[in-house]
Amino acid sequence: MTLIIGIVVVLLAMGLLLLLYGVQIFNRLVTLRNRVDNAFSQIEVQLKRRHDLIPNLVETVKGYMSHERETLEAVINARNQAVGGLTSAAADPSDPAAMAALAGAEKGLSGALGRLFALAEAYPDLKANQNMAQLTEEITTTENKISFSRQAYNDSVTQYNTYRQTFPPVIFANTFGHTQDRELLQFDDENLTQAPKVSFS
Numbered sequence: 001m002t003l004i005i006g007i008v009v010v011l012l013a014m015g016l017l018l019l020l021y022g023v024q025i026f027n028r029l030v031t032l033r034n035r036v037d038n039a040f041s042q043i044e045v046q047l048k049r050r051h052d053l054i055p056n057l058v059e060t061v062k063g064y065m066s067h068e069r070e071t072l073e074a075v076i077n078a079r080n081q082a083v084g085g086l087t088s089a090a091a092d093p094s095d096p097a098a099m100a101a102l103a104g105a106e107k108g109l110s111g112a113l114g115r116l117f118a119l120a121e122a123y124p125d126l127k128a129n130q131n132m133a134q135l136t137e138e139i140t141t142t143e144n145k146i147s148f149s150r151q152a153y154n155d156s157v158t159q160y161n162t163y164r165q166t167f168p169p170v171i172f173a174n175t176f177g178h179t180q181d182r183e184l185l186q187f188d189d190e191n192l193t194q195a196p197k198v199s200f201s
Helices: 001-064 069-091 094-120 124-128 132-166 168-172 189-197
Strands: none
Touching: 001 094, 001 132, 001 168, 001 189, 069 094, 094 132, 124 132, 132 168
16 A cells, blocks of 8 residues: 555656646747747837838939839839738748748848949939938948847747757647747848948938
């Protein structure tokens, strides 16, 4: 009888330890997922800022570059696609397709802005425009913040994915609803950094 009680006590203790360990893994997964979501919200703020600056930029340059209508329309269309991509990604940042669409839309926007800034170099009056200089500075600052926020996001995603894939958390992850890795957010860094660096001084 004493042996049976001892076995029951050992089994209960092992079950309790397993339960506590499972709770610890669950809490860690939730913490890391929340960090990823918070990091994405920081990117979202900066991308919205970028998107909000673009209509002002187009409005400023169109008086000087009225015959560059195709370029201006390309910027507006790319901006609208980027806004749509951000809306979809913000609705579900865990959706790989939405994140890929966001990255593609932002890459397209960066390319369109790069072409706009390159054309603007040929307009001395535009380069001297104080509003244009201010917008360029704001866009440069915003691009830097986007880059920093994206790096923080990707670091959080890597940390979450690594923990989720390691043993023993990988055993519990699906049970706790952490069924897939989060996607890294890859933008076209070259376009992002080149476009705003055009000098309007």
